[in-house]
Amino acid sequence: MENPSFGKYLKQLREQKEVSINQLAEAAGISNSQISRIENGLRGVPKPATIRKLADALSVPYAEMMKQAGYLEHDASEEAAAGSPDWASSRDRRDFKKMLEEDGELMFDGIPLDEDDKRRIRDVLTGLFWEAKQMNKRKPPSTKGK
Incomplete structure (x- = not known):
């Protein structure tokens, strides 16, 4: 980047x-x-x-x-608050929102994570998610089956 x-x-x-x-x-x-x-x-x-x-x-x-x-975007829109980049489609945003909203208890080594740990994990996942999505969009189309 x-x-x-x-x-x-x-x-x-x-x-x-x-x-x-x-x-x-x-x-x-x-x-x-x-x-x-x-x-x-x-x-x-x-x-x-x-x-x-x-x-x-x-x-x-x-x-x-x-x-x-x-x-992250610099404007105050809901997408910026969610941390989605300019190039993200509405489907990308929906996928990301769904991933973050899954409401299972997060644990590490059998110990529930506190809110600070969850926030840090969410921050790292946010960056990794959008970085991976952007890399995926740059890949040339597959030539399989031609």
Whole structure:
């Protein structure tokens, strides 16, 4: 995913918070070289899980960082609130909504997850879902049976 302005946004945010690259790296649990490459535009937009770590380390809303990264729309429509990208069809949105609304109890190793854990899992799944959908839309049509 390409978004050259994300690196500038991250650097500006980090500097506003008066945090060094090394401090951010330690707080987020990612390498200082990775942060430097992101900020300098030498690396594409990080995956949602990395954005979550950066958002938590900088104490900024995850959704805002996801918007800046291009994973979420910037308008206030219901689709943006659900985190669907511009290219998603109504069928894609319905599939995603259905996946998130399945109401079984989430557990890990037999222990029910608390709301914070569920939110983090939902955030990661949101990014992965839309990334996979976008990749699937780019695949050339199958030539089977011709």
